[in-house]
Every structure is written in structure tokens, then in C-alpha cells.
Amino acid sequence: MGLESLIGGEGFLTTTVNSIVNWGRKNALWPMPFGTACCAIEMMATFSGRYDISRFGAEVVRFSPRQADLLIVSGRISLKMMPVLQKIYRQMPEPKWVISMGACASCGGVFDTYTLIQGVDQFIPVDVYVPGCPPRPESLLDALLEIQNLVGEERFDSGKHGS
Amino acid sequence: MAADMVDTLSPYDSLPEHLRALVTDQVEHQGQLALHCLSADQRTMLEHFRTQQGYDFLVDMTAIDHLGMDQPERFEVVYVLRRLGENSQLFRLHVWLSEDSPDLPTVFDLWDSARWGERETHDMFGITFEGNPDLRRFLMPEDYPGFPLLKDYPLRGMGERRQFPRVVPRGDQMAEEEPEDYPTSIGRGMHTPEYTEEVRRDSKPK
Numbered sequence: 480m481g482l483e484s485l486i487g488g489e490g491f492l493t494t495t496v497n498s499i500v501n502w503g504r505k506n507a508l509w510p511m512p513f514g515t516a517c518c519a520i521e522m523m524a525t526f527s528g529r530y531d532i533s534r535f536g537a538e539v540v541r542f543s544p545r546q547a548d549l550l551i552v553s554g555r556i557s558l559k560m561m562p563v564l565q566k567i568y569r570q571m572p573e574p575k576w577v578i579s580m581g582a583c584a585s586c587g588g589v590f591d592t593y594t595l596i597q598g599v600d601q602f603i604p605v606d607v608y609v610p611g612c613p614p615r616p617e618s619l620l621d622a623l624l625e626i627q628n629l630v631g632e633e634r635f636d637s638g639k640h641g642s
Numbered sequence: 643m644a645a646d647m648v649d650t651l652s653p654y655d656s657l658p659e660h661l662r663a664l665v666t667d668q669v670e671h672q673g674q675l676a677l678h679c680l681s682a683d684q685r686t687m688l689e690h691f692r693t694q695q696g697y698d699f700l701v702d703m704t705a706i707d708h709l710g711m712d713q714p715e716r717f718e719v720v721y722v723l724r725r726l727g728e729n730s731q732l733f734r735l736h737v738w739l740s741e742d743s744p745d746l747p748t749v750f751d752l753w754d755s756a757r758w759g760e761r762e763t764h765d766m767f768g769i770t771f772e773g774n775p776d777l778r779r780f781l782m783p784e785d786y787p788g789f790p791l792l793k794d795y796p797l798r799g800m801g802e803r804r805q806f807p808r809v810v811p812r813g814d815q816m817a818e819e820e821p822e823d824y825p826t827s828i829g830r831g832m833h834t835p836e837y838t839e840e841v842r843r844d845s846k847p848k
């Protein structure tokens with residue numbers, strides 16, 4: 480039972496290019512996991528069967544940034560890791576979105592020390608922050624839904640990724 | 643059996659007379675022995691333990707910064723030595739090291755594991771090991787200017803963690819912007835008085 484049986488033989492739909500592209504994009508986000516600490520364990524739990532991020536269409540985890548459009552920064556980012564994170568962010572093709580998962584990625588968490596970046600949003604743009612140490616998988620799923628809302632609001636002629 | 647006799651001797655007792663004189667202190671804590679000596683005797687002691695007593699494993703090495711404490715010198719470099727096999731022994735050699743000339747001869751020719759131990763100790767405390775051919779940064783980035791485990795290095799660093807450019811999307815291009823407050827104090831050596839003064843000032847709570 481697919482779309483064609485709903486529409487019936489010769490039926491047709493009207494929509495705008497904008498909405499159909501956004502509909503496709505938001506229901507098939509390909510995440511690039513940037514897991515550098517304990518939050519990554521919770522991210523893996525979210526990807527796995529019990530919480531099953533594929534219910535929201537984001538199960539195609541890509542370990543090459545060139546194939547991904549959602550960067551999940553989960554964990555502590557140190558001085559040595561920040562240039563790597565920036566490089567990976569820049570390697571992702573547009574349009575792209577970023578989730579900063581956990582207290583450490585969002586603001587440094589309890590690690591207010593010489594080597595820890597106090598929030599990755601200082602150096603790369605972040606769309607959604609997930610609070611918690613670590614955030615529960617439900618929180619990450621909620622962030623994904625939040626990203627989907629953002630994607631749904633995209634327009635070609637304006638907005639973040641408009642040209 | 644000769645092996646049993648060696649086994650029962652502590653690292654201190656097994657030292658010949660002229661080397662015992664170099665041990666300034668011995669401390670036993672929780673069944674672990676620590677011998678202390680001066681930096682001038684470090685090489686003699688370690689060579690003896692490696693070549694004459696068969697301590698074939700340098701488990702770890704590190705340093706302690708005693709700034710502001712009532713101790714003979716500011717730095718203490720710690721070698722954890724182990725002899726594997728039947729006469730197994732484990733003890734630490736603590737070497738006092740002055741703040742004015744924080745350098746020691748390398749021991750990587752005795753134990754290969756000293757290469758990384760010395761790199762790490764250099765990275766964290768700025769102690770140099772003469773003769774180590776590869777004293778690059780170990781944990782910190784190559785261009786990191788300071789030595790973060792020194793007690794007078796500010797916990798939050800000298801602004802290094804804010805020094806990255808900001809990547810911002812501009813249409814379909816990526817642009818880089820300088821962050822607003824670029825650090826002013828990076829790129830200095832450790833042992834100049836101005837640097838120490840500046841670190842003390844910066845590390846005071848505001």
C-alpha cells in the first residue's frame with residue numbers, strides 16, 4: 480500500500496517545489512556523529528534499536544562529512560579538536576544543520592579549564608542545543624524534531640540557506 | 643638461592659655504599675618505597691638501576707610542581723621503576739629539580755618508554771630533557787605557548803581557548819571571522835620574570 484493507491488490511477492497532487500524539497504530533506508536527515516566523550520554513548524543509544532532514531536528518518540549515519548547534512552557535536556571539544564571540528568563542518572555540503580549535544584559541547588560544562596572550548600557555538604554556527612549531562616535519548620530525539628521544524632521553514636530565496 | 647636474597651633486599655639496601663650516600667631521603671607509604679635524590683645524581687642512579695639491578699621497565703614518569711610549598715626545590719621529577727620476572731620489584735625515584743634550571747639529562751637510551759614520558763613532562767611542566775631527540779608537544783597542540791600543569795599557570799589558560807576563527811556561512815560560501823578578543827599573552831617563554839608576573843596577575847580572581 481503506497482502513495483499511488485491513495486492517489487488512485489491518474490490522480491495528481493499540487494504543491495510547491497519549496498515544500499516538497501523541505502519535506503524530503505527533513506524526513507531524511509543524514510547525521511554525522513561527532514562523538515568525543517560520554518555524550519556519544521547516549522547518542523549511540525539513540526541510534527540503536529531501543530530508541531531508534533530511524534523512526535524520524537535520520538538513521539543513515541554517515542562517517543564522511545561529505546555525505547551528511549546534520550552534525551551532532553556530542554562531547555567535550557578540546558583545543559586540539561576544535562580545528563578538526565571546523566574542518567569537518569566546512570567539509571559538509573550545504574544545506575547543513577548542527578546540534579550541540581550536552582553541557583560540554585554547548586558551554587564547556589564543568590570543565591572550565593585551559594584546554595576546553597567553552598561552547599562550540601563560538602566558532603561554528605549551532606542550530607539546536609540539547610541540555611543535560613548527558614542528555615537522555617529522548618532529548619536528542621526532541622532536538623532532531625526541532626531541526627526538522629527548522630528545515631521545514633527553509634526557503635530557497637531567503638533564510639539561512641537561501642542564496 | 644641467590645635470587646631469593648636479591649628479592650628480599652629493598653632497592654635502597656641493594657645499593658652500593660657510594661650510591662646510598664646520594665639518596666637524600668627514603669619514604670615508605672602504603673608499602674611503596676620512594677627514594678629521593680638530587681638532579682645532579684639522577685643519571686648515575688637510574689643507570690645503576692637499569693644496568694646493574696635489571697630494572698627493565700620504566701612504568702611511568704611525571705613531575706610535581708611544589709610552588710609555594712615548603713620543599714627543598716620547586717620541581718620533583720618522578721620515575722616509577724619496575725623489575726619484571728622473579729625478583730620483581732617496584733619503587734619510585736624522586737629527583738629534586740630547581741626552578742632556575744629545569745633541565746635533566748634524558749634517559750630514553752635506558753628505557754624507550756622515557757621518550758613519551760619525557761615529552762609529556764616537558765609538555766605539562768616545561769622541564770627539558772637534554773639529549774631527547776624528539777621533545778615535541780605531546781598532549782597539547784603543537785603551537786601551544788604555555789605549560790599548563792605549572793601551579794602558576796592560570797587554570798583557565800591565557801586565552802588560548804578563544805583563539806579560533808569563527809566559521810560563518812555567507813550565502814553558499816563559508817567565511818572566517820576573527821573572534822573579538824584575540825589573546826594577547828600567547829607565545830611567551832615560561833621562565834622570564836615578566837611572564838611569571840603576568841600569569842600571577844591574570845590568575846587573580848577578578
Ligand code: SF4
Nearest residue numbers: 518581582583612613
Ligand atoms: S555533557 Fe556530561 S555526558 Fe556530555 S560529554 Fe560532557 S561530561 Fe560527558
